[in-house]
Amino acid sequence: MAISEHNIPRLQQIVSVALGNGASVREIINKLEDTLEGAYCPRGYGADDLDIATLVYRLGGRQLLFALNQKLSIPSLRTLRTRAAFTTITPTIGTIRNEHFDTNIQSGILSTRTDITSLHGVSIMIDEMAIEEMAVHYSKYNKIGGLCWKHSNLIDPVLRTYDSTVAIAQKIHDEEVHLGKEVTVIGVACFGEDELYPILVAPTCKTEDATDMEGVLGRALQRWKATGTDQTVGPIWSLATDGDATRRAAGHRLFIKQPLSMESPLYGILANMPGLNMWTGDNNVTLDFDLKHIFKRICTLIRSPAGITLNNGRVINAMMLAHYLVWLPAYDEAIELIRAIIELTQSQHTLLNDSFSPDVNRRADLMSIALLSDVIESFLIPFINVNLSLTEQVQYLSRFAHLSFALFRSHRRSFMSYQLGQYICPKVSVVAK
Ligand SMILES: [Zn+2]
Structure with a gap:
């Protein structure tokens, strides 16, 4: 009767946890009654619960998460912090520069993998994600973000004076600089591991050509080495992209450059496989499609x-x-x-x-x-x-x-x-x- 009149949050978890502990029917009913009175709070959050809590936190902030945690028993911020990894990504404001890669590599990868010492082969992945088309003020930098990286060199993104703000607005109005329709995301993953580390998030107006893309991909590879990450995490083995024509063209230029060197230890094995594409980029990086x-x-x-x-x-x-x-x-x-x-x-x-x-x-x-x-x-x-x-x-x-x-x-x-x-x-x- 009580169940028909009250909504018991996470009913399924309560029963399954109790059954898992070998509880009798009476004990399960007691637990349900405790929950109704607020005396018992079920644990055992699954990945979906953590995802929903993250979404609530991101969209509605900590107050909404607190309210829903109290009312619907979704995970609290404290649970989220212990159970999920929060990655802070430095957004690209203005043109894509080395420091954008370097900061993300440092904070997202180097500082989080201190306990992993063995080297892994690494794959770089690139794709795009939809964003809301709007200019954003990043108070941390006092800069305007959300503008396309390709044309952002035409403005000074720092909000210095009223006039500098108007100048930015005018450039957007004149369509010299654009609001990003999507963000280009470059992520890195190690073979044999599940984690994905974002190293670049840059708003795009989708006007980049193959040469622009070649520059961005080349820079990602170059910063991986320049920050010494190839020595601590591992060397880049491949670059994976979706079928996007611009990225495919850039990928061909960069990674279908020369046949595998005869000096490579792989050569003896692969040379006996007629028809296999043996072309690679510098340092034997291969082109891969998602x-x-x-x-x-x-x-x-x-x-x-x-x-x-x-x-x-x-x-x-x-x-x-x-x-x-x-x-x-x-x-x-x-x-x-x-x-x-x-x-x-x-x-x-x-x-x-x-x-x-x-x-x-x-x-x-x-x-x-x-x-x-x-x-x-x-x-x-x-x-x-x-x-x-x-x-x-x-x-x-x-x-x-x-x-x-x-x-x-x-x-x-x-x-x-x-x-x-x-x-x-x-x-x-x-x-x-
Ligand atoms: Zn643009």
Whole structure:
């Protein structure tokens, strides 16, 4: 009765904690009564609770977090401080300069990793995030932020006098300097670890060209070395980006510069893998594409009206897949769609193997879906199955490269665009040329 009349915050946690402690039904009811009277506060916050508390703190400040902690039992600021890592990022105000990287590397990485002494290979990642388009006053620096880094050299961001403020407003009005539409974020992660360390957050008006991007990426690599981080955290092994054309062009200039040196200890192993892209940048840094973006693009391609053409002339598109995927539970996310296609093929083994089946049309459809399933499975599995050995990972990727190469040769653009082909399979780009 009490439960029907009162809202007990975190009811699920109370019951599961009590069950975990081997409590009897009577004891659980006692706990619920204590909670109703405010005498018991359940512990055991999950990652979602911490995320919600962080969001409340960021959007509404400490007072709102306090109020909701009292009322809804979401984690308090004190719990947040002990359970979650707070990273302070120095924003980029004005043009991107060395000090922006250096401060973030120092405060976010060097000062937090003092207990980790072994070196790790490092990947630099770059992407963009939406922000609210507005100018912000950073009282700490008495400067105006939120303006695009590329054109910010046209103004003095310091609020010196009334006139200097008006001058900034005028430049924004005249569209010489822009309010950032997004922020370019560069982060760093060590192979074998989950943490991501942001080292640059710069507002952008999205007018940067490949040369600008090359400058920013080159600077990130250079500051990593200049601050000695390569000696304390580890050397940069790769740079990962999404499929953005400007960043891809800059990435090609910087990291597809020269073939792997014969003096490299890796050369003897890799040279025996014909077709493998052996081109790297300075210090053997390789260009990498973020796998989630690739999955997304493949799914967009499969779902597009034109679809994807494979060996037996069948076009696989959203309509055709929808027809067959109703046989399986609902899927929406990119990886889920890929998995659904693989699962569908596995579930239709009997029909696929029955070469005398009178259902010719359906079998032809399923055979093309089975081939698609092989292609995407070879690409997905090495990224999501953590139990594979390195050899197995390479075997899958090699199967993917060979299949997509053969399909691209036969069907060219009806298989996938040159751009996507180049993006996921460097071998394809040779054929495209
Ligand atoms: Zn601009």
